[in-house]
Amino acid sequence: GESVGLHLPTLSVQEGDNSIINCAYSNSASDYFIWYKQESGKGPQFIIDIRSNMDKRQGQRVTVLLNKTVKHLSLQIAATQPGDSAVYFCAEMDAWNTNAGKSTFGDGTTLTVKP
Amino acid sequence: DTGVSQDPRHKITKRGQNVTFRCDPISEHNRLYWYRQTLGQGPEFLTYFQNEAQLEKSRLLSDRFSAERPKGSFSTLEIQRTEQGDSAMYLCASSREGLQPQHFGDGTRLSIL
Numbered sequence: 001g002e003s004v005g006l007h008l009p010t011l012s013v014q015e016g017d018n019s020i021i022n023c024a025y026s027n028s029a030s031d032y033f034i035w036y037k038q039e040s041g042k043g044p045q046f047i048i049d050i051r052s053n054m055d056k057r058q059g060q061r062v063t064v065l066l067n068k069t070v071k072h073l074s075l076q077i078a079a080t081q082p083g084d085s086a087v088y089f090c091a092e093m094d095a096w097n098t099n100a101g102k103s104t105f106g107d108g109t110t111l112t113v114k115p
Numbered sequence: 116d117t118g119v120s121q122d123p124r125h126k127i128t129k130r131g132q133n134v135t136f137r138c139d140p141i142s143e144h145n146r147l148y149w150y151r152q153t154l155g156q157g158p159e160f161l162t163y164f165q166n167e168a169q170l171e172k173s174r175l176l177s178d179r180f181s182a183e184r185p186k187g188s189f190s191t192l193e194i195q196r197t198e199q200g201d202s203a204m205y206l207c208a209s210s211r212e213g214l215q216p217q218h219f220g221d222g223t224r225l226s227i228l
Contacts, residue, residue, distance in 0.1 A: 031214070032214040034216050034217075036219075041221070042221050042222075043119070043206050043208075043219030043220050043221045043222050044158065044206070044208075044219045045219070046216040046217070046218060049214075049216050051214060089157050089158075091157075093214065102148065102160040102163055102171060102173075103148075103158075103160070103217060104160065105157030105158050105159070106157050107155070107156055107157050108155075108156075108157055
């Protein structure tokens with residue numbers, strides 16, 4: 001079936017470095033993508049989103065890149081800080097699906113920031 | 116915007132008992148979602164409501180699971196005759212209609228003894 005997957009389950013970076021977290025998706029009908037951050041004991045927290053008619057979107061210290069040709073999504077975090085340590089999930093939605101509303105999540109990448 | 120709240124945060128019960136969880140979404144959001152998350156995995160979709168209408172249910176949602184949103188505001192998720200495999204974090208989220216991000220609560224952690 002369709003799924004949203006992440007390339008690496010874990011990523012360790014030095015404080016101050018840039019982080020890149022990758023996600024591959026297989027549903028070509030997906031037209032909305034979201035990155036979430038989940039800290040221990042908490043629910044996922046929205047970071048940034050992108051629609052399929054865009055290939056790049058920037059937020060504060062974060063950038064999402066979308067490559068529809070190879071069905072790949074990435075999250076770039078600039079100047080990574082210890083507070084960025086968490087599990088990061090990508091999720092996708094297919095807005096044209098009847099009664100569309102659910103998000104399909106990958107299994108997450110655990111980011112560890114070393115001081 | 117007070118966020119999505121879930122109650123209780125933790126629930127420990129014996130196998131075979133019934134449990135009910137409550138979710139209060141962000142007030143202006145008309146969509147409400149339930150997900151289940153096990154350790155090391157991403158959230159798995161269970162069901163969602165638009166206002167009071169339950170529009171989609173996952174195959175994961177067995178007959179023992181039922182969700183309601185009677186007045187289009189808060190929602191409850193009930194699990195009857197709980198089993199060991201029901202142990203998980205149950206997450207609720209809400210959103211506006213359309214291509215909008217979902218805002219999650221901090222979940223109810225269910226442990227079955």
